């Protein structure tokens with residue numbers, strides 16, 4: 001059995017940021033990755049996927065984007081290259097091709113068993129990702145067998161789908177991008193819309209994420225928000241990162257011929273039932289966007305940006321979603337495919353330490369679990385609103401390294 005002070009599980013941005021901070025603190029460690037560095041971006045992305053965060057917003061501890069297009073958006077292969085260069089920049093001790101099969105308590109820490117041998121360490125950091133396994137609601141199992149069902153991590157491009165119409169369920173970043181791309185390939189597309197966060201790509205000439213960064217919204221911490229559980233359940237951003245910096249939202253999709261319907265609430269055979277909540281969700285998203293735009297305008301006035309940027313842009317609410325059916329008969333309408341863009345779950349079948357709650361999520365406070373020496377990083381709003389973003393995981397890694405180093409000193 002090999003020994004080290006910390007075993008980090010996962011070689012994505014979170015595991016690498018943690019590794020860099022541990023190295024800076026002089027802590028001996030290993031990063032175990034079942035595939036290769038940035039495996040998720042190598043295998044879990046559709047062909048046209050680009051980051052929705054601009055390139056400059058990819059800051060990691062000791063590393064930043066220095067390419068020619070700071071305001072562009074990396075493609076998935078470019079993210080792989082970026083994270084590969086990051087790992088090489090500090091010779092991260094990554095063991096690629098090592099799948100963790102079990103983590104269990106052991107004398108003075110943990111035993112980590114992989115398919116390539118075991119490790120003993122007083123501390124373990126779980127960095128296996130917030131977007132681990134696609135979530136597909138149970139009703140999917142009641143759909144007729146001839147309906148092809150796809151999750152985003154298996155979708156590559158419209159050519160892979162059988163001919164005919166497509167129902168995309170879920171209208172956050174992934175759902176709107178896939179609906180748009182499949183519609184552009186000439187197919188009839190229906191998009192089922194639940195809670196979503198509508199955003200323009202650019203506001204008053206600046207990327208919307210520039211505004212959120214400058215205003216400190218991404219930096220908001222767990223202590224600062226009114227209700228952490230509510231903040232953690234916020235729908236993800238409805239955004240796309242394309243070279244033309246165009247906005248992709250529901251009005252745009254409707255104009256392009258995508259039919260919008262309410263949330264899918266049931267499915268049986270070839271029939272899908274939708275809630276009568278499309279207008280409620282679009283109105284709520286508009287209200288949140290109006291509030292945000294107002295905050296931006298106040299910020300611009302207070303910081304003297306007004307003179308540079310010109311007047312506020314008029315707010316255009318999405319007033320006219322077309323009437324939406326309550327039921328779709330997939331067979332009658334020629335809809336052959338359902339794409340479940342319904343978010344992600346996290347699974348830890350290898351974690352034999354009693355830290356999971358009833359839903360199977362790791363119990364933690366800012367990444368510190370109740371089991372001494374066991375940490376988790378990379379989860380949505382772990383410590384800050386930006387915790388699960390490339391640009392945000394570094395601050396959490398620094399905080400957790402300080403906590404972990406103190407634990408190691410006590411345990412020594």
Ligand SMILES: Cc1cc2nc3c(=O)[nH]c(=O)nc-3n(C[C@H](O)[C@H](O)[C@H](O)COP(=O)(O)OP(=O)(O)OC[C@H]3O[C@@H](n4cnc5c(N)ncnc54)[C@H](O)[C@@H]3O)c2cc1C
Nearest residue numbers: 010012013014034039040051052053100128129378389390
């Ligand atoms: C479609 C999509 C688009 C996104 N776009 C952006 C964006 O534009 N900007 C942004 O900042 N963020 C974006 N994110 C969010 C976030 O940056 C990614 O989810 C990112 O992959 C998270 O990095 P991570 O290191 O936390 O986890 P992951 O990248 O998921 O890395 C976890 C690693 O753990 C490994 N692993 C898992 N289980 C084991 C095991 N048992 N043993 C060994 N290794 C294991 C996996 O192979 C994987 O490499 C996006 C997410 C998705 C899903």
